[in-house]
Amino acid sequence: TKSDCTFDHSLGVARLARQLSSLAHLPESRIAMVEIAALLHDLGKLGVPDEILDKPTALTSDEMQIMHRHSYDTYRILRRIEGFEDIAEWAGNHHETLLGDGYPFQRDRNELSIEARIIMVADIFQALAQTRPYREALSAEKILSILEEMAEAGKVDAELVRIVSANLPSCYASATEPHQDWLPCLVVS
Secondary structure, three states, X not given: OOOHHHHHHHHHHHHHHHHHHHHOOOOHHHHHHHHHHXXXXXXXXXXXXXXXHOOOOOOOHHXXXXXXXXXXXXXXXXXXXXXXXXXXXXXXXXXXXXXXXXXXXXXXXXXXXXXXXXXXXXXXXXXHHOOEOOEOOOXXXXXXXXXXXXXXXXXXXXXXXXXXXXXXXXXXXXXXXXXXXOOOOOOOO
16 A cells, blocks of 8 residues: 555566576475565565655665665564564565675675575566656566676676576566466465
């Protein structure tokens, strides 16, 4: 109810994360957990004022600080739920990079699981595929180009970007599919 843009984004990230998890051959129980973590990855945005979430221009440095806090708040909220320890880690790490220059924890490739890496890539892909208040959606090819540049720079997992490249049309469809006909898997075994 707070943000249609964030709602659609979270559903698209969850669908794409499920697809990437499957293509990366994770066990079904892990795939379901990644999907849940991806669905909840922006939960911390509940604490971000609407005028920042919906701002049609660049954020100020103060507004960026407020926005950057959302991934930590997501982690903090989810880690309180018994059985969600991994989900909290993966969801809270969605703005980290393999170089350790992300946020909120500055974790690097040695500290970021494949599940966290999948959510990172799915989050970036879906955000770029979605029209935002400050820009139009990008094409699948442009998104792939950006992800390849990020992989070459060592920021995101290159193998996951290769998986995206090999499955670009279906990844784009997963990221942009309308939400009304899709329900996430909510069973963790």
